[in-house]
Each structure stands twice: as structure tokens, then as C-alpha cells.
Amino acid sequence: MHILVTGGAGYIGSHTCIALIDAGHTVVVVDDFSNSHPESLRRVEAICNTTIALYRGDVSDAALLQQIFTEHKIDGVIHFAGSKAVGESVEKPMLYYRNNVTASQTLIETMQSAGVHTLVFSSSATVYGDPHTVPILEDFPVGATNPYGRSKLMVEQIIQDQAVANGQFNGIILRYFNPVGAHPSGKIGEDPNGIPNNLMPFIAQVAVGKRPQLAIFGGDYPTKDGTGVRDYIHVCDLAEGHVKALEALHGQTGSHIFNLGTGNGVSVLEMVQAYAKVSQRPIPYQVVARRPGDVAQCYADPGYASVTLGWQATRNLNDMVASSWHWQSSNPHGYREA
Ligand code: UFG
Numbered sequence: 001m002h003i004l005v006t007g008g009a010g011y012i013g014s015h016t017c018i019a020l021i022d023a024g025h026t027v028v029v030v031d032d033f034s035n036s037h038p039e040s041l042r043r044v045e046a047i048c049n050t051t052i053a054l055y056r057g058d059v060s061d062a063a064l065l066q067q068i069f070t071e072h073k074i075d076g077v078i079h080f081a082g083s084k085a086v087g088e089s090v091e092k093p094m095l096y097y098r099n100n101v102t103a104s105q106t107l108i109e110t111m112q113s114a115g116v117h118t119l120v121f122s123s124s125a126t127v128y129g130d131p132h133t134v135p136i137l138e139d140f141p142v143g144a145t146n147p148y149g150r151s152k153l154m155v156e157q158i159i160q161d162q163a164v165a166n167g168q169f170n171g172i173i174l175r176y177f178n179p180v181g182a183h184p185s186g187k188i189g190e191d192p193n194g195i196p197n198n199l200m201p202f203i204a205q206v207a208v209g210k211r212p213q214l215a216i217f218g219g220d221y222p223t224k225d226g227t228g229v230r231d232y233i234h235v236c237d238l239a240e241g242h243v244k245a246l247e248a249l250h251g252q253t254g255s256h257i258f259n260l261g262t263g264n265g266v267s268v269l270e271m272v273q274a275y276a277k278v279s280q281r282p283i284p285y286q287v288v289a290r291r292p293g294d295v296a297q298c299y300a301d302p303g304y305a306s307v308t309l310g311w312q313a314t315r316n317l318n319d320m321v322a323s324s325w326h327w328q329s330s331n332p333h334g335y336r337e338a
Pocket of ligand 1: 198
């Protein structure tokens with residue numbers, strides 16, 4: 001299949017490009033590089049020994065999307081492009097609704113006029129808010145607590161509405177848990193701008209000596225050791241989940257929702273210990289107050305994806321940490337050194 005990947009230069013997008021190419025598909029990328037670097041795609045091309053058609057621009061640019069759909073016979077779209085920092089979304093909600101909601105609407109409208117009917121959407125476990133119980137099933141109640149999460153929920157609803165209205169539309173919503181790790185080559189990985197918001201890149205930067213210590217947000221949660229528990233999933237497993245979703249649901253219509261997680265809950269302290277062991281570096285930390293909006297525990301029941309898509313995560317915590325460290329220690333400044 002010929003797949004348009006929006007945000008294909010980003011962290012999950014670049015790994016998914018590799019998974020698609022490895023599975024024999026052809027990839028076209030549109031990316032505005034607002035939170036990514038063109039070097040990631042050059043490295044994807046080197047890893048896969050191929051060239052990728054790249055369009056630099058914004059998904060809200062309908063003329064650009066039309067041009068892409070005219071120049072390539074696209075079978076489906078994987079839509080990663082968007083803004084993803086929870087704190088920033090509280091400060092700049094309109095930016096999030098424009099980049100995430102309006103741009104997705106433009107994409108879906110342009111797909112319809114071009115006769116492209118398959119869309120895989122990058123959603124998030126954040127749509128479950130504070131779950132009453134874990135593990136989380138797809139039919140649990142949804143309700144976001146910040147504009148970022150609301151923007152994801154709105155797009156999910158837009159996709160479901162479009163699937164009702166357009167009998168040919170195939171909308172696949174993938175709710176990611178916590179993607180971490182990197183490609184085993186160590187050539188591509190997560191390269192956040194500025195101070196990382198997320199745990200794994202922060203730990204990686206402490207291990208490599210870029211930051212003095214980790215702040216652990218809360219040691220008094222009702223969890224196994226008092227720190228927050230999450231479902232960390234290797235980014236290569238997540239990337240393969242997209243390929244499986246496209247292949248398994250090819251030719252279907254309607255809307256479909258899947259959790260992509262491992263089903264295992266790992267605490268912040270467990271992650272710190274695993275990283276220190278693999279990297280053989282100290283990870284100094286201090287337990288501080290809880291971060292507003294955080295939940296105690298969030299992990300998936302990944303059974304529906306397993307049964308329906310024939311997909312499940314195969315990489316363990318050690319694989320996640322070792323690949324993160326390989327990337328971070330070989331590229332201490334991310335893509336910027338290149
Ligand atoms: N944490 C720390 N210190 C840090 C960063 C994080 O202790 O410097 C803790 C958090 O409190 C939490 C855990 O590490 O317990 C994971 O935090 P992340 O920020 O890495 O991930 P979140 O689970 O908060 O959020 C992530 C994505 C969101 C997404 C959500 C879905 O960042 O975009 O998963 O559950 F919506």
C-alpha cells in the first residue's frame with residue numbers, strides 16, 4: 001500500500017515509517033518540522049536503503065494535501081502530526097484546537113474529495129482521564145482533563161461521525177499508552193525540544209549527564225511503591241501496531257478503536273532502577289509534589305488489539321531501556337549534532 005504519514009519525521013512517525021517500509025509498503029511524508037528534524041527522515045532512508053517522498057508543510061494546508069493526493073495514489077493515511085504537550089495546551093488552547101482539531105478536519109475533508117477512505121489516527125490513553133479501575137478497556141468512559149486530551153477526543157468524535165456519514169470511510173483510532181525506547185540501530189529516537197515533559201527522555205538526559213537529577217512527581221500514590229504507574233510500550237511495537245491495523249482492517253468501513261499498550265504497569269521508581277542498571281550510570285532523583293493532572297495508575301487491557309489485529313507487544317522493559325540508552329548515548333544532542 002501507499003501510505004501518507006503526517007508528522008512522519010517525529011518520534012513515533014519515524015519509527016512507523018520504518019515499520020511500514022519493512023512490511024513492504026511505500027511511504028509519503030508530510031511534516032512541518034515544528035517539533036521534529038529532517039535528519040530523522042534522512043536516517044530512516046539510510047536504515048531502509050530507500051528514498052521517501054517528503055512534503056514540507058502543514059496538514060491544515062488543504063492545497064498541499066490535494067497536491068499530495070494528486071501526485072501519489074494514496075491508499076491510506078496515518079495521522080500523527082499535532083501538538084502534544086499537556087501543560088502547553090492549558091496555556092495555549094487555541095493552538096491545540098487549531099493544530100489538532102482543525103487540521104484533522106481539513107485532512108478528512110481533503111481525503112474525502114480525493115477518494116481516500118482509510119485513516120489511522122494517533123490518539124492517546126489520556127482520553128480515559130482518571131480511570132476507575134485498571135486495566136483499561138476500550139469501552140471505558142472517556143473524559144479528558146486538559147485541552148490536549150480534549151483535542152484528541154474531539155478528533156475521535158469527528159472520525160466516528162465521518163464513518164457514520166460516509167459509508168466508505170474506514171477510521172482507525174489507536175489509543176497509545178506511554179511510548180518509549182528507540183530503533184535498535186540507535187540512529188533514530190526521541191528528541192524533545194527543551195526540557196523533556198515525559199519521564200523516559202528526562203531519565204535518559206540525566207543518565208547522559210545533561211541534567212543533574214530527576215524530579216519524581218509524587219511518592220504517595222496508592223501504587224506498589226507510591227510512584228505513578230504507567231504502561232510503557234516500545235515505540236517499535238507501537239509502530240508495528242499501525243502496520244497491523246492497516247493490514248488487518250484493509251477494505252473495512254466504519255470506525256474502530258484499539259488500545260495499544262502492553263498490559264504491564266511499571267512505576268517511576270522501577271523505571272529509574274531499570275535505567276540505572278542498563279546504563280551503568282547513577283540516576284539521582286528527588287521525590288517532589290505530585291504533578292497536577294497526573295493519575296495514579298494507567299495501563300491497558302490490550303486484548304482487543306491482540307484478537308482483532310493479531311498484534312501484541314513483544315519487547316520487554318529491558319529492550320525499551322536498552323534501546324533508549326543506545327540512542328541517547330550515541331546521540332547526546334539528539335539530531336542537532338548532525
Ligand atoms: N514523571 C516524573 N518526573 C518527570 C516526568 C514524569 O515523575 O520528570 C512521572 C509522572 O508523574 C508519571 C510518569 O512519570 O507518573 C509518566 O509521566 P509522562 O509525562 O512520561 O507520561 P504521562 O503518563 O503523564 O503522559 C503521557 C503522554 C501524554 C499522554 C499520556 C497518556 O505524555 O501525552 O501519556 O496516558 F496523553
